[in-house]
Amino acid sequence: MRDLTSDTITEAVISTMRETKDPRVAEILESLVRHLHAFVRDVGLTEDEWARGVDFLTRTGQTCSPTRQEFILLSDVLGVTMLVDNLTNRRSGEATENSVLGPYFREDRPRQAASADISGGLPGTPLFFEGQVVDHEGAPVADAAVDVWHSDSDGHYDMEVPGLDEPAMRALFRTDDAGNFGFRSIRPSSYPIPGDGPVGELMSATGRSLMRPAHVHLLIEAPGFQRVTTMLFPSDDPYLDTDPVFGVRESLVERYDTYAAGTGPRGGATEAPYTLLRRTFVLEPHVTD
Numbered sequence: 001m002r003d004l005t006s007d008t009i010t011e012a013v014i015s016t017m018r019e020t021k022d023p024r025v026a027e028i029l030e031s032l033v034r035h036l037h038a039f040v041r042d043v044g045l046t047e048d049e050w051a052r053g054v055d056f057l058t059r060t061g062q063t064c065s066p067t068r069q070e071f072i073l074l075s076d077v078l079g080v081t082m083l084v085d086n087l088t089n090r091r092s093g094e095a096t097e098n099s100v101l102g103p104y105f106r107e108d109r110p111r112q113a114a115s116a117d118i119s120g121g122l123p124g125t126p127l128f129f130e131g132q133v134v135d136h137e138g139a140p141v142a143d144a145a146v147d148v149w150h151s152d153s154d155g156h157y158d159m160e161v162p163g164l165d166e167p168a169m170r171a172l173f174r175t176d177d178a179g180n181f182g183f184r185s186i187r188p189s190s191y192p193i194p195g196d197g198p199v200g201e202l203m204s205a206t207g208r209s210l211m212r213p214a215h216v217h218l219l220i221e222a223p224g225f226q227r228v229t230t231m232l233f234p235s236d237d238p239y240l241d242t243d244p245v246f247g248v249r250e251s252l253v254e255r256y257d258t259y260a261a262g263t264g265p266r267g268g269a270t271e272a273p274y275t276l277l278r279r280t281f282v283l284e285p286h287v288t289d
């Protein structure tokens with residue numbers, strides 16, 4: 001392997017990987033090399049541009065920390081996260097569709113009983129959520145694990161709220177025998193993805209908005225069914241069509257209905273107008289070979 005040219009280097013690189021034991025790893029690496037080389041040829045990448053790319057990726061890695069994942073954010077804004085989800089989780093019929101998990105899920109969330117107030121005492125428009133989990137034939141799924149998390153009225157998750165030491169606006173519920181779960185919290189707000197790192201530079205250079213539409217995250221698991229990682233967006237949000245992570249699906253846009261102050265669902269009294277969000281989640285059985 002000497003005197004390689006732009007015409008022969010791609011096959012030469014691939015030939016060095018012929019001994020790869022795992023056939024799937026071999027397939028992925030060969031395709032990666034072919035596409036990467038094709039990309040370099042396509043744009044006629046210069047040395048300066050190559051150096052800028054290396055610097056960008058280096059800083060993307062250096063921006064990562066135990067509480068921040070800039071590479072996942074880069075994948076999100078390039079549409080790769082949703083593309084992988086689309087290819088991996090093909091839902092049929094009425095089955096609830098996925099969206100991105102995002103960076104704000106926490107393992108150390110409290111378990112809560114039905115109708116619990118998970119607002120952590122934070123100010124905001126009261127939000128009542130009434131959900132039901134059913135299977136593809138409409139039968140209730142009892143004892144499903146339902147994780148919920150969302151931002152506050154300023155678009156901050158609990159770990160970003162100054163002075164808040166305990167988890168809030170997040171909880172793990174179990175559905176009852178009728179597949180129901182519910183809680184009280186505050187209405188979430190739209191918020192920007194982190195813009196102070198390399199991904200922010202990319203967004204700025206391309207004139208894209210950092211603002212995600214408001215949403216409530218849900219992660220639903222039950223034995224025998226595919227896991228659902230999803231979120232629900234208010235239908236009146238101004239950022240639905242410019243979501244920087246491409247997570248909005250029409251089936252996940254919901255009316256966040258507002259009611260006058262008074263007695264809310266399940267007898268929960270409010271002194272201010274409140275929002276009621278109702279949703280049925282349809283699980284799809286595991287695919288068996």
Ligand SMILES: [Fe+2]
Nearest residue numbers: 102104215217
């Ligand atoms: Fe989020």
